[in-house]
Amino acid sequence: LSIVTVSALAQDFPSKPITFVVPFAAGGPTDTVARQLAESMRKHLNNVAIVVDNASGAGGTIGANKVARATPDGHTLLVWHIGMASTPALYRKLPFKPLDDFEYLGIINDVPMTLVGKPQLPANTYRDFENYIRANQGKLNLGHAGLGSASHICGLMWQYAVKLDKSMATVAYRGTAPAMNDLIAGTIDVMCDQTTNTTQQIEAGRIKAFAVTTAKPLADHPLLKHYPTLQEMGLRDFNLTIWHGLYAPKGTPAPVLQKLNEALRAALRDPEFVQKQKALGAIVPAANDRRVTPEGHKAFVANEINKLKAVIDAAGQYAD
Numbered sequence: 204l205s206i207v208t209v210s211a212l213a214q215d216f217p218s219k220p221i222t223f224v225v226p227f228a229a230g231g232p233t234d235t236v237a238r239q240l241a242e243s244m245r246k247h248l249n250n251v252a253i254v255v256d257n258a259s260g261a262g263g264t265i266g267a268n269k270v271a272r273a274t275p276d277g278h279t280l281l282v283w284h285i286g287m288a289s290t291p292a293l294y295r296k297l298p299f300k301p302l303d304d305f306e307y308l309g310i311i312n313d314v315p316m317t318l319v320g321k322p323q324l325p326a327n328t329y330r331d332f333e334n335y336i337r338a339n340q341g342k343l344n345l346g347h348a349g350l351g352s353a354s355h356i357c358g359l360m361w362q363y364a365v366k367l368d369k370s371m372a373t374v375a376y377r378g379t380a381p382a383m384n385d386l387i388a389g390t391i392d393v394m395c396d397q398t399t400n401t402t403q404q405i406e407a408g409r410i411k412a413f414a415v416t417t418a419k420p421l422a423d424h425p426l427l428k429h430y431p432t433l434q435e436m437g438l439r440d441f442n443l444t445i446w447h448g449l450y451a452p453k454g455t456p457a458p459v460l461q462k463l464n465e466a467l468r469a470a471l472r473d474p475e476f477v478q479k480q481k482a483l484g485a486i487v488p489a490a491n492d493r494r495v496t497p498e499g500h501k502a503f504v505a506n507e508i509n510k511l512k513a514v515i516d517a518a519g520q521y522a523d
C-alpha cells in the first residue's frame with residue numbers, strides 16, 4: 204500500500220462494524236470484559252458497532268487462531284487473557300505463534316481469581332475446604348474452561364501447591380459461564396475463577412468462596428476483602444492475577460493500529476468502564492503502565508510465556 208492510500212485507509216477506519224472475537228462462551232469473564240470494553244471503545248471510533256463473536260473451544264486457541272488468520276484491516280480483533288502466554292507450553296501443535304502472528308494493541312485489565320465451591324459444600328473457611336478435600340479424595344471434581352484457560356492454570360497451580368488430591372477429576376467447558384452454572388447446581392464441586400465471574404454469585408450466596416489468588420488481599424473491594432489470600436493460608440508464593448489483552452492480525456496497517464490503541468487507552472480512562480471493572484474486582488492499568496503501549500504489551504506477554512512455562516513444567520504432573 205502506498206503511503207497515501209495507507210493514511211487514507213486510517214482516515215476511513217473503521218469503515219464497517221468491528222468484531223471482537225472472544226474465544227470462550229458468552230457470559231463468562233472474557234465475554235464480560237470484551238462487551239464492557241466495546242461499549243467504551245466505540246465512543247472513540249465514530250460510534251462504530253462492535254459485535255462480539257464467541258468462537259470457543261480448545262482452551263481459547265480456536266478463537267485466537269481465527270483472528271490470527273483474519274483479514275488484517277483492523278475490523279477483526281481478539282480479546283484474550285493469559286491463554287496467549289500459557290498455551291505455548293501446553294499445546295504441542297499451536298496453530299499460531301503468539302509473538303509473530305498478532306499485532307499487540309495493549310493490556311485491558313488485571314483480574315484476581317477466587318477459589319470457589321458449590322453451595323452444598325460443607326465448608327465455610329479455607330481450612331474447612333482443605334479438610335473436606337482431604338477427607339474426600341478421588342470423589343470431587345474441578346471445572347475449568349479447557350487446557351490453558353485461566354481456570355485451568357489456576358487449578359493446576361493450586362493442586363500442585365496443596366498436593367491434596369492428585370486424583371481430583373477435572374471437567375472442561377467452553378468457558379466458565381457454563382462451568383459456573385454447573386457449580387451453582389452442584390454438578391461440579393470446585394473451581395478457580397476470575398472475580399469478574401464470581402463476585403456477583405458470591406454476593407448472591409449462590410456459591411461459596413474460600414480464598415483469593417493474589418499476593419495481597421483485595422482490601423479495596425467491599426466483598427472480596429473478606430477472603431484471605433492463598434499465601435495467608437500457607438501456600439507460600441502463590442500469586443496469580445489474570446490479564447486481558449487486545450490483538451489484531453499481523454500486518455494490520457500501522458495507522459489503523461494507532462487508532463485502535465488510542466481508542467483502547469481512552470477506554471482505560473473512561474470512568475464508566477473503570478468503575479464497572481472495579482465493581483467486579485478487576486483493575487484497569489494506569490495511563491503510564493508500559494503495557495498499554497504495543498511494545499510494552501508485547502514485552503510483557505513474552506515474559507509471561509517464559510514465566511508460565513516454568514509454572515506449567517513444575518506442575519506438569521497435574522496437567523489433564
Ligand code: MLT
Pocket residue numbers: 227228231232233234347348351352353354355377378379380396397
Ligand atoms: C478462563 O477460565 O479462561 C475463563 O474464565 C474462560 C471464560 O472467559 O469463560
